[in-house]
Amino acid sequence: MxxxxxxxxxxxxxxxxxxxxxxxxxxxxxxxxxxxxxxxxxxxxDPTLGFGNYLSLLHDGTSVRVLWRTLYTAMLVAVCTLVIAYPYAYAMTRMGPRGRGIMTLLVLLPFWTSLMARNFAWYLLEQRGGVVEKLLAAIGINGVELLGSVAGVAVAMVQVMLPYMVLPLYSSMNSIDRRLLDAATSLGAPWPRAFRKVYLPLSLPGVLSGFSLVFIMSLGFYITPSLLGSPQQALVSQVIGIRVNNLLDFGGAGALGAVLLVVTLLVLALVNRLARPAAALSQAVDRA
Amino acid sequence: MPKATGAGENGLGWGLRAWVAVVVLLLLAPTLVVIPMSFSASATFAFPPRNWSLRWYEQFFTSDAWMSSLVTSLEVGLLVAALATVLGVAAAFALDRGRFVGRGAIRTLAMAPMIMPGIVVAVAIYAVFLRWHLTGTVTGFVLAHTTLAIPFVITSVTTSLAGYDRTVETAAASLGANPATTFRRITLPLVLPGVASGFAFAFVTSLDEVVIALFLQTPNVRTLPVQMYDSITLQIDPTIAAASSLMVVATTLVLLIPQLLRRRRSTS
Incomplete structure (x- = not known):
C-alpha cells in the first residue's frame, strides 16, 4: 500500500x-x-416583554441586599477555603508518592461522599444544643446560634468546598520547580521572603483556579443554605428556589439566575487566561 | 498562613504537620457524626444519642418511601452511568483525535455543566421539563443527570487517551490488523480503566445529585437524596442518619474500587 x-x-x-x-x-x-x-x-x-423583572429586583427592597449577601458569602467562603487549603496542598507536594496518594484520597473521600449526608451532619452539629454550641460554650463563648445564620451556612460551605480548592491548588503547585526556592534561599533570601517572592507567584494560577471555582460554586449553592440558613438571611439560591417552588415565578427567578450567570461568566472571563477552573478541577480529580 | 515552618530540607515542619492534621480532621470528622446518630434510639435529632438501637436501619429497609427512593436512585444512576459513558467515550475520542471546526467550543460546552451555578441549572431544566412533561419521570432524571455526568466521563477517558502511546495502534495496523480489530484488541483494553472510572464517576454524580432532583421529583418518583432532604425539612425522621451512614460507606467503596483496580494495573 x-x-x-x-x-x-x-x-x-x-x-x-x-x-x-x-x-x-x-x-x-x-x-x-x-x-x-x-x-x-x-x-x-415572563410575564411581559421588557426589563420588568430586573426593575422589580432593583426596587423590591430585598433582592439587592440578598445579592450582595450572596456575593459576600461566596467571597468569604472562597477566602477561608484558600487559607485552609493552601498549606495542605503545599504539604502534598512535599510528600513522597505514597503520602501524596493518601493525602489525595483524604480529599477525594469527602469530595465523593453524599452531599446530603454531609449537610445533614452539619445540621446535627449546628443545631440548638448541638456539638458546636457545646464546644464553644466550653471555651467560654455562649449564645452563638449557627443554624439559621449566614455564618452557619458559610462554615458548612467551607468544609464542603475544601476539595474543590485543594485539588486545583495541588495540581498547579505540583508543576513548580522547587529548586527555584532552594536557589533563592541559597542566595541569602530568608525562607518567608523566598516563599513570597518565588513560590507564591508561581502558585498563582492554582490559587486563581481554586478561588474562582469555589466562588462560582458557592454563588449557586442551594442545599446548604436551604438546610442550614433561614429566609431572614437568605442567599440568592434560596430566593430562586422559593420563587419557583411557591410562586412558579420563572421570570423573576430567571432574572436572579441571569445575574448569577453573568457574575459566573465574568469571573470565568477574568481568570480564563491564567486558569481554567473546570478543567483544572476535572484533571485534578482524575489524576488522583 | 503558617507556612514558614516548612523550611526543612526534607519532611514537613511541625507547624505544617499540625495544619495538615487539622485539615484532615475538618475534611473527615464532621461527616462521621451521622454514624453514631444512625444508631440512636430516639425519634429526634438529639446528638449525641443517649440510647442505642437499630430501629432506623430497620425503618430504612422496611419503609416503602425509603426503599422505593433507593431503587429509583440506583435505577437512575445506572442508566445515567451507561448513557454518559457511551456519549462521553465517543466525545472523548472525537476531541482527542478529531480535527474539526468547533472542537474548542465543544470542549468548553462539555465542561460547562461542572461549573454553571447549580440552582440556575436546576431551575432552568425544571422549567423546560415541565413543558415537556419530563418532571416526575425516570427519563427526566436520567437526561438531566447525564448532562452533569458527561464532563466526568470525558475527562477520565481523555486522560487515559493522552497517557498512551499511539504507535502501538500503528504497529497493530502495520501487522495487518484492520481498524475494528485494532480498536477492539489494542485501543479498548488500554482505555478501559479510564472508561471504568468514568462510569463510576457518572454513577456517583447521579446518585448524589440533589438540587435538580428536588425540582423534578413527584411523590411517586423521587430519588434517595430527595427523600433525605424531606426527612430534615418536612418531618424529623432520623432514618436519614441510617441512609447517610449507608451512603457514606457505599460511596467510599465505589470510590475505592476503581482506585485499587487502577493501582493494581499500574503496578503490574
Whole structure:
C-alpha cells in the first residue's frame, strides 16, 4: 500500500472521528444549553416583554441586599477555603508518592461522599444544643446560634468546598520547580521572603483556579443554605428556589439566575487566561 | 498562613504537620457524626444519642418511601452511568483525535455543566421539563443527570487517551490488523480503566445529585437524596442518619474500587 493512501485514510479518519462528538454535543445542547437560554429569555419575557423583572429586583427592597449577601458569602467562603487549603496542598507536594496518594484520597473521600449526608451532619452539629454550641460554650463563648445564620451556612460551605480548592491548588503547585526556592534561599533570601517572592507567584494560577471555582460554586449553592440558613438571611439560591417552588415565578427567578450567570461568566472571563477552573478541577480529580 | 515552618530540607515542619492534621480532621470528622446518630434510639435529632438501637436501619429497609427512593436512585444512576459513558467515550475520542471546526467550543460546552451555578441549572431544566412533561419521570432524571455526568466521563477517558502511546495502534495496523480489530484488541483494553472510572464517576454524580432532583421529583418518583432532604425539612425522621451512614460507606467503596483496580494495573 502506498504511503499516500494511508495518509489520506488517516486524514479522512480524523474528519470522521469528529462526528463521534455529535451525540454528546446534541444532548448537552438540548438538555443543558437550551434550558439555560430559555430561563434567561423568560426573565425578559415572563410575564411581559421588557426589563420588568430586573426593575422589580432593583426596587423590591430585598433582592439587592440578598445579592450582595450572596456575593459576600461566596467571597468569604472562597477566602477561608484558600487559607485552609493552601498549606495542605503545599504539604502534598512535599510528600513522597505514597503520602501524596493518601493525602489525595483524604480529599477525594469527602469530595465523593453524599452531599446530603454531609449537610445533614452539619445540621446535627449546628443545631440548638448541638456539638458546636457545646464546644464553644466550653471555651467560654455562649449564645452563638449557627443554624439559621449566614455564618452557619458559610462554615458548612467551607468544609464542603475544601476539595474543590485543594485539588486545583495541588495540581498547579505540583508543576513548580522547587529548586527555584532552594536557589533563592541559597542566595541569602530568608525562607518567608523566598516563599513570597518565588513560590507564591508561581502558585498563582492554582490559587486563581481554586478561588474562582469555589466562588462560582458557592454563588449557586442551594442545599446548604436551604438546610442550614433561614429566609431572614437568605442567599440568592434560596430566593430562586422559593420563587419557583411557591410562586412558579420563572421570570423573576430567571432574572436572579441571569445575574448569577453573568457574575459566573465574568469571573470565568477574568481568570480564563491564567486558569481554567473546570478543567483544572476535572484533571485534578482524575489524576488522583 | 503558617507556612514558614516548612523550611526543612526534607519532611514537613511541625507547624505544617499540625495544619495538615487539622485539615484532615475538618475534611473527615464532621461527616462521621451521622454514624453514631444512625444508631440512636430516639425519634429526634438529639446528638449525641443517649440510647442505642437499630430501629432506623430497620425503618430504612422496611419503609416503602425509603426503599422505593433507593431503587429509583440506583435505577437512575445506572442508566445515567451507561448513557454518559457511551456519549462521553465517543466525545472523548472525537476531541482527542478529531480535527474539526468547533472542537474548542465543544470542549468548553462539555465542561460547562461542572461549573454553571447549580440552582440556575436546576431551575432552568425544571422549567423546560415541565413543558415537556419530563418532571416526575425516570427519563427526566436520567437526561438531566447525564448532562452533569458527561464532563466526568470525558475527562477520565481523555486522560487515559493522552497517557498512551499511539504507535502501538500503528504497529497493530502495520501487522495487518484492520481498524475494528485494532480498536477492539489494542485501543479498548488500554482505555478501559479510564472508561471504568468514568462510569463510576457518572454513577456517583447521579446518585448524589440533589438540587435538580428536588425540582423534578413527584411523590411517586423521587430519588434517595430527595427523600433525605424531606426527612430534615418536612418531618424529623432520623432514618436519614441510617441512609447517610449507608451512603457514606457505599460511596467510599465505589470510590475505592476503581482506585485499587487502577493501582493494581499500574503496578503490574
Amino acid at each position: 502506498a504511503a499516500g493512501t494511508a495518509g489520506a485514510r488517516r486524514a479522512t479518519g480524523r474528519a470522521l472521528v469528529g462526528w463521534f462528538a455529535l451525540p454528546a454535543t446534541a444532548v448537552l445542547l438540548v438538555f443543558f444549553c437550551y434550558p439555560l437560554i430559555t430561563i434567561v429569555w423568560r426573565s425578559f419575557s
